[in-house]
Amino acid sequence: MTSPLQQKLKITGPTVITANRLTDGVVVWLKADGGWSAGLADAAVVNTSDDALKLLGVANADENRAVGAYPARVEIAADGTPRPVNLRERIRVGGPTIALPGAA
Amino acid sequence: MYVYDEFDRTFLQERVDEFRDQVRRRLSGELNEEEFKPLRLMNGVYLQLHAYMLRIAIPYGTLSSDQLRALAHVARRYDRGYGHFTTRQNIQFNWIKLEELPDAMADLARAGMHGLQTSGNCIRNTTTDQWAAATPEEIEDPRLYAEIIRQWSTLHPEFTYLPRKFKIAITAAKHDRAAIRVHDIGLRLHRRDGETGFEVIVGGGLGRTPFIGKTIREFLPRHDLLSYLEAVLRTYNANGRRDNIYKARIKIQVHEIGTEEFTRRVEEEWAQIKDGALALDDAAIDAIRAHFKEPDFATLVDDPPELEAAKADPAFARWHANAVAPHRKPGHAIVTLSLKPVGGPPGDATAEQMDAVADLADQYAYGEIRVAHEQNLTLPHVAQKDLPALWRALDVQGLATPNIGLISDIIACPGLDYCSLANARSIPLAQDLTKRFADNDRIADIGRVHLNISGCINACGHHHVGHIGILGVEKQDQEFYQITLGGKANHKARLGELLGPAVPESDVVDVVERILDAYVELRTDPKETFIAAVQRLGIEPFKERAYAAR
Ligand code: HEM
Ligand code: SF4
Numbered sequence: 001m002t003s004p005l006q007q008k009l010k011i012t013g014p015t016v017i018t019a020n021r022l023t024d025g026v027v028v029w030l031k032a033d034g035g036w037s038a039g040l041a042d043a044a045v046v047n048t049s050d051d052a053l054k055l056l057g058v059a060n061a062d063e064n065r066a067v068g069a070y071p072a073r074v075e076i077a078a079d080g081t082p083r084p085v086n087l088r089e090r091i092r093v094g095g096p097t098i099a100l101p102g103a104a
Numbered sequence: 105m106y107v108y109d110e111f112d113r114t115f116l117q118e119r120v121d122e123f124r125d126q127v128r129r130r131l132s133g134e135l136n137e138e139e140f141k142p143l144r145l146m147n148g149v150y151l152q153l154h155a156y157m158l159r160i161a162i163p164y165g166t167l168s169s170d171q172l173r174a175l176a177h178v179a180r181r182y183d184r185g186y187g188h189f190t191t192r193q194n195i196q197f198n199w200i201k202l203e204e205l206p207d208a209m210a211d212l213a214r215a216g217m218h219g220l221q222t223s224g225n226c227i228r229n230t231t232t233d234q235w236a237a238a239t240p241e242e243i244e245d246p247r248l249y250a251e252i253i254r255q256w257s258t259l260h261p262e263f264t265y266l267p268r269k270f271k272i273a274i275t276a277a278k279h280d281r282a283a284i285r286v287h288d289i290g291l292r293l294h295r296r297d298g299e300t301g302f303e304v305i306v307g308g309g310l311g312r313t314p315f316i317g318k319t320i321r322e323f324l325p326r327h328d329l330l331s332y333l334e335a336v337l338r339t340y341n342a343n344g345r346r347d348n349i350y351k352a353r354i355k356i357q358v359h360e361i362g363t364e365e366f367t368r369r370v371e372e373e374w375a376q377i378k379d380g381a382l383a384l385d386d387a388a389i390d391a392i393r394a395h396f397k398e399p400d401f402a403t404l405v406d407d408p409p410e411l412e413a414a415k416a417d418p419a420f421a422r423w424h425a426n427a428v429a430p431h432r433k434p435g436h437a438i439v440t441l442s443l444k445p446v447g448g449p450p451g452d453a454t455a456e457q458m459d460a461v462a463d464l465a466d467q468y469a470y471g472e473i474r475v476a477h478e479q480n481l482t483l484p485h486v487a488q489k490d491l492p493a494l495w496r497a498l499d500v501q502g503l504a505t506p507n508i509g510l511i512s513d514i515i516a517c518p519g520l521d522y523c524s525l526a527n528a529r530s531i532p533l534a535q536d537l538t539k540r541f542a543d544n545d546r547i548a549d550i551g552r553v554h555l556n557i558s559g560c561i562n563a564c565g566h567h568h569v570g571h572i573g574i575l576g577v578e579k580q581d582q583e584f585y586q587i588t589l590g591g592k593a594n595h596k597a598r599l600g601e602l603l604g605p606a607v608p609e610s611d612v613v614d615v616v617e618r619i620l621d622a623y624v625e626l627r628t629d630p631k632e633t634f635i636a637a638v639q640r641l642g643i644e645p646f647k648e649r650a651y652a653a654r
Contacts, residue, residue, distance in 0.1 A: 023131065024201035025155035064133040068151060086581040087529075088520060092153050096521035098531050101186040102454040 011052045014074050016043040016082055017059045018092065019066035027092045028066050030059050036066050040093050041081045045074065116213040119220065123147050124206035131203065146226075148194075148219020149205060153524050158197045158205065159222040160212060161229040164236065164250040165193040165475040165482075169462040172473050174215035176458035182208040187458070189443060189451045191283075191477045191515060191566055192271070193231045194222050198522055220258065225266045227257035227337075231273045233281045234476035237398070238484035240432040243295055246276040248392050249302075249329060252384065255392075256330050263337055268352035270337070271309075274302075278595065283477055285317045285597035286310055286569055288354045289336060292595075293326075301325045306336060306366070307358030308597070310563035315355040316597050320367040326389070328374075330382040335374035339366065399470035399485050404435020406488065414492035422544060423495055426506040437488050439469075441481040441498060442505040442513065446542045449531045450516040451479030460501045468494050478554075479515055480508065511553045511620065512538040515566050519559030519576060520583075526559035528576025528583035528609070533557055536613050550620055553634045554593070569593035571635045572616060573600040583609040589619070589646055590638045601643050604651055615650045622649040 017030040021038070028036040029043035037043065046052045052071050059069035072089050074082035084090045091097060123143070130140040144150075148159040160175070167175075175195060179187050182204050183197040190196055200208060212218060221229050230250040237245040253272060257263060263270070273282040276293035284290025290305035302324045308317025324332050340354045343361070358366045415421040429438040441461065443451050453461075465473050465483055468490045474482040481503075486494060498504040507513045514537060517523065519530030534557055541547050556570030567573035573588035585607055588600030607615050623634050626645060638646065 020151055020155075022137075023203050025151055027154060063137045067137050087583065088153075088526075091520060095154060096531075097529065098449060098521055098535065100184060101449060101452045102184070102456070 009049055009053050009056065009071065011046075011049050011071060012073070014045045014047055014076055014082065015052050015071045016040065016045055016074050017052070017055045017069055018043075018072050018089075019059060019069035021066055022064060030055060030066075030069070034058055034062070036062075040074070040084070043074075043082055045076070045082050112216065113213075116216065116218055117210075119147075119218065120206065120209045120213045123209060127202060127206050145223045146220070147209070148222035149200075149202075150223060151524070152198065152518075152522050153520075154522070155199045156202055156205065157522070158200045158208065158219060159190075159194050160197075160217055160219050161222045162193045162195060162217075162475050163229060163254055164232045164247040165234050165477075166236075166247060167473040167475065168215075169465045169471040169473065171215045171217055172458050172462040172465070174212055174217060176455040176462070178208050178211060179455040179458065181211070185456075186452050186454045188449070188518065189453065189475050189479050189481070191479060191517075191564065192229065193234075193475045193477060194229060195475070196518075198518070221254075223269075225269050227253075227260065227263055227266070227270045227272065230254055230257075231271075231282055231287075231477060233275045233277055234474040234482045235277065235281060235429070235438055235484060236474075237396070238431055238436075238438045239277055240430055241277040241279060242293075242432075244276050244293055244300055245393075245396060246274045246291075246293055247396060248389065249291065249293070249326070250274055251392050251395070252329065252389070253333065256333070256382075262341070266337075266341060268354075270340075270354070272333075280593075280595040280597075281476070283566070283569065283593040283597070284308075285595070286314070286566070286593060287317065289333065290317050291329075294323075296323050299325060302329060304332065304336075306370075307355040307363075309353055309355040310566060310568050311353070312561045312563075313353075313356065314563065314568040314599050315359060316599065317355075318358060318363040320363065320370060327384045327386075328378060330384060331377050331380065332370075332374055334377060334382055335370050338373050339369045343369075399472065401433045401436065401470075401485070402487060404433075404487055404489070406434050408435065408489040410489045411491055414495075420492060420495055422548070423504055423506045424491065426510070426548070427504070427508045428491060431485065433485075435488050437486050437491060439483045439486050439491070439494065440476065440508045441483065441503040442507055443480050443503070444507055444513050444538065445502045445505050446512065446538045447535050448502075448538070450514045450534050453481070457501050457503060460497070461503070464494060464497055478513060480513070506544055507547060509552050509554070510547045511541045511550055511555055512547055514538065514555050514557060515570065516557040517559050517565035519557070519565075523559060525562060526576065527561075527578040528559050528585065530557040530559040530565060530576060533574065533585070533609065533612055537616060540613050540617060549630070550624065551630070551633055553620070555616070556591075566593060567591075568599045569597060570600060571638070572619065574612065577606050579606070585609065585612050587612075587615060587619075587650070589643045590635065592635060603643055603647050618649045618652065619646050622646050 032044040150157045273287040274291040286308040292303040304321040305317035469483040516530040516534040520526035555572040557574040558565035558567040559576040569591040591600030
């Protein structure tokens with residue numbers, strides 16, 4: 001399942017594997033036990049390319065539960081939980097940055 | 105209004121059943137993602153950042169009030185209570201669950217709607233003038249031909265797997281409201297020596313490599329429409345590059361082999377099929393025409409006293425001058441409903457608004473609604489005497505912002521708030537701009553300006569053809585925006601010119617304001633529009649001002 005591109009995976013810091021849940025598209029993160037969570041705080045964090053590749057392999061083998069898996073950089077906050085480092089991943093964690101119509 | 109027949113309904117029901125089965129097999133693991141993805145795309149289902157997105161076609165931009173109610177129902181029942189009208193006469197729902205998609209589609213199918221031909225490498229939903237069959241400028245209802253194209257292209261065996269998606273737009277009016285010169289094929293209905301036919305424009309498109317389309321035939325008799333389109337598609341299909349998605353669009357082919365050679369190949373192909381099965385006769389065209397029921401227009405006169413009296417209210421007078429256009433029938437008018445309220449996401453409508461517009465369409469507009477590529481709604485047939493009451497009702501729904509065609513009537517794609525391909529956000533920028541330009545006197549004084557925003561180079565927000573175009577780029581995880589000036593989407597379409605280095609998000613609104621301040625100072629008189637001033641002066645004076653304060 002792992003593409004040649006992913007085999008050359010290089011990571012530069014703490015990394016998690018993220019995807020979208022098959023049934024409803026909700027953003028999920030891979031946990032250390034191989035399950036998926038809709039909370040980034042539960043994600044398995046890896047620090048080496050080998051570990052990231054291994055985790056990505058687990059994710060890709062589970063595409064009946066989550067699709068489009070890829071590694072995402074995180075930073076570790078003072079309380080030890082992972083936080084997204086770029087805007088795209090912040091939006092995936094927190095949802096659109098705008099008030100949704102009708103919600104006001 | 106096009107009236108679907110039994111065949112169409114059965115066909116849609118079968119497609120829903122088929123998709124229901126495909127979803128079931130995907131959820132059970134019988135189909136893997138690679139197998140399923142093309143199937144969902146064929147039905148208009150994308151996977152976005154947070155959820156599945158469902159894109160529903162609104163063929164030639166025409167909706168009945170019941171169809172709009174069906175969209176409101178889907179928004180409420182399966183989504184989060186709103187939808188996004190796009191630049192290609194589609195609506196997108198952003199929060200649909202895969203598990204519930206078949207039910208949503210079944211509900212839509214009952215109203216004659218679907219997501220076919222809204223994604224994938226097929227001939228997409230043919231778009232047209234939202235003022236079709238209403239504007240006095242037009243020579244014939246272009247939707248007839250859009251429907252003829254729809255019937256020919258839906259599941260055309262030869263064209264279901266094209267090298268790339270293929271978009272057709274058609275207009276029958278002098279003023280092009282359908283952006284036909286930035287489509288793969290643009291068709292302009294016109295008359296020559298008493299005969300009706302098409303100017304055929306090929307190879308327009310935006311995206312990474314934008315081109316204005318080239319005219320390959322000045323006049324194509326209308327009976328030859330399908331055979332000629334088939335010849336264009338075959339020429340493209342035979343030579344199209346499938347090896348490189350960036351080069352697979354017809355615009356690249358026309359550019360690489362040249363307009364003349366491309367035309368020669370099309371004409372050669374056409375000569376062989378011209379008189380074959382695709383030739384349209386009058387009976388075939390009339391049969392389609394019979395499906396477009398003209399409303400039973402009342403006999404009325406222009407400028408009735410109720411209307412004249414209402415103009416004493418400056419707020420009504422302002423809206424009337426901005427959002428109401430002449431109709432071909434005396435005593436009637438075309439009304440544009442702004443989906444660009446100050447501070448709102450451009451093109452979004454809530455389920456409540458959709459239901460309200462459906463009711464107003466029944467009450468005042470013969471039950472018909474149109475979707476404009478500028479991401480607004482239109483009531484094409486309203487009696488002038490009803491305009492004051494309609495305006496009051498629209499105002500309650502936040503649909504009467506008098507900004508049609510003005511700086512705050514922004515086209516914007518979903519951008520990074522929703523889209524997995526985005527570099528930067530589009531919607532918050534649009535919101536900030538509408539807040540800066542919230543003063544109705546000021547925006548009316550600035551006059552006609554089209555500002556278009558895309559969150560990445562795919563150009564879904566048409567930034568290349570905005571008078572002011574804004575393109576989101578990313579630099580070291582920060583949002584930056586490139587600004588272009590001088591683009592146009594109409595019959596004199598041209599691409600905008602890059603103003604200079606990209607500016608950070610926090611500066612964009614100021615830069616736009618400085619550009620417009622410069623225009624107000626530099627225009628010869630208030631009648632010289634922004635775009636005319638840019639064409640007269642070039643971008644230099646605007647560039648100087650735009651970057652002055654940095
Ligand atoms: C949110 C999900 C969307 C995705 C994933 C998406 C994706 C794309 C991509 C990849 C292209 C480039 C195609 C190419 O160059 O061949 C494109 C083009 C385009 N999209 Fe979207 N789009 C989305 C939403 C929209 C919306 C909301 C609109 C209308 C506001 C829109 C209107 C267009 C138009 C008009 C083009 C044509 C540009 C051209 O001529 O190449 N799209 N889209
Ligand atoms: S222009 Fe880019 S960011 Fe905007 S909707 Fe299209 S693909 Fe997404």
